[in-house]
Amino acid sequence: MPPPSKMSDYDPRFFRPCIFPMLRRLGYGTRVTINNGVGPDQAEATEFTISLSAFDQSGKHLGISPEITRLQPGEIEKLDVDSLLDEHFGLHPDEDVLCILHPVPARFEGQTSVEVDPKELMAHVFVSDDFIEYHQREGGIVTGVAYQTGLLNDPRSSSTRTTVCQAPKVIVSEPVDTMFALMNVSNRFEYANPVTMNFWILGPDGNRVARSAVEVPPFSYRLVSTTDVLAEAGVLEQYREDGGMGMFLGYSKNGTLVPLSLTRNKVSGAIACDHTLPPVFYVTTWGGEKRLQANARLEREFFAEALAPAPVPVAAR
């Protein structure tokens, strides 16, 4: 689907959003290095005013803060998100929420519907590798991941929305669990589509070890503990004995989910965070009919048998 030359009725609060899950129940605070990566010498340079939204676990929008900072072209700043949540939303320090930082071009300040040039939008999205840093509230663990969240779950940017997640990053041992944080977000506040991801945990030789599914409400995320999924399937001990490593293969056919992997040592609190890679990282022109055909084959092969969404396994602290 070719991009439109202009996007009208566009909410500028999603001009170039920075979207991330909080991990407060697991004992981590969050700091974000956010940038205005289009430098002053570039045509699309603009000053940003930045505000913060929070959504509870059901996806309810808890509100949007007033301006928390401004960034000139090329500037970056590090924000303590826990302090901002306390200041603007008065949340309990253990309450997990989905957050969106909204960098909005200063010329659109105060507006909720504007016309934007997709080229300008993408120029900012392409350089928006904000760093989401998780730090142990008590202890020396400081970790994180950089990624972009562009136009998601918006029919104006793609006619079909599916997610294939292939992540050979499942590590499960006595002290270690690997969780997948699956975010269901959009660039429209009115977005209301829950997305279901069906998934398998595969062994190193491609064998099918455990299957489950999770439904993620709009503007929320779910943490899927692979330890819990394997335990639920009655194969945890065998999986550990076989080396404790494998691939998460997930498929959503009714929407886009943003997957992050979190491999966590439950004793020390050390946590490896990373995003997965979309298909075009592997095959640069992947898409269109070819993608739909492949997804249909993948669905027939792995997910033909219906599986009701399982209770969401959320790792305990």
Place this chain on the structure above:
Amino acid sequence: MIALAELRSKVAGRAFEQAARWGKVPRRAYVHYFIESEGLHSRIHLQNFYSTFWPQYDVPASASIQVHGADGATIGTHEVQIPRFGSMFLEVRDLLGAIGTSVPEGTVAIDLQPAPQVRKDFGDLPEPAAAQINTPFWMAYYDADENYMYVHSIERLDRTFFGTLKPISWLLSRAPSVGEHWRSWRLLDREGLTELQIVVINHGTVPGTTKVGVYSRDDAETLFETEIELQPKELRRVRVPSEEIARWPDRPEHVRIGLDPLLTANGKPYVLMRYSGGPLSIHHG
């Protein structure tokens, strides 16, 4: 002149399309740093991604792994078959043992070769003249207590193309990757930082010189800087002296890593750091 350029472009485009129909889409290998010292181990994680795109074929793929030492020299190569929907979890120390070395750090580059059945389908790829296939992979770094870090690969072997026709490979590899002035988009907290090492890699095919350093958020203040020269594929782990970190003033509150220039377009460094007695962590700069 324009007509000649258009003609060349059309001829090249047809050659790429024909190559795709013959299953010879150019492939590129991603590269990763490995370390087997400082109490850290490295493990390669790579899945047979062809299965996900072409699940109808019950065939393995073959991972061709090149190992380079810290000095950039090629130490050896190793092949691993990955079953359909399977994954390779390869301890780097086992890889080094298999090729008869025990170097403490270096780089690995991997090209995942598709089975002939998969290659036959390349002609149907969208925009076959523009298609390339990459082998991105992950490196898990971990210590004896199973404290893990994951890093996905971000840079590829420069000017090296696999699986395609020689003229296409020549055409694609003419221009070297060029890096620019770079400052990290991650601000590091100054408080509690006790250890900082910056691994700079020259992924390119020509020697390069760069300034590696630690700077204030606005780049106005240089807290640490050194200039290094690296041969092709050579790496250097630059250790910022701990006593120097301890002497840095409380302001700026945040610091950032920088290279001037990156030695290839996306040749960002790996950064090892430690906070307040916690485990070493490693990430892209």
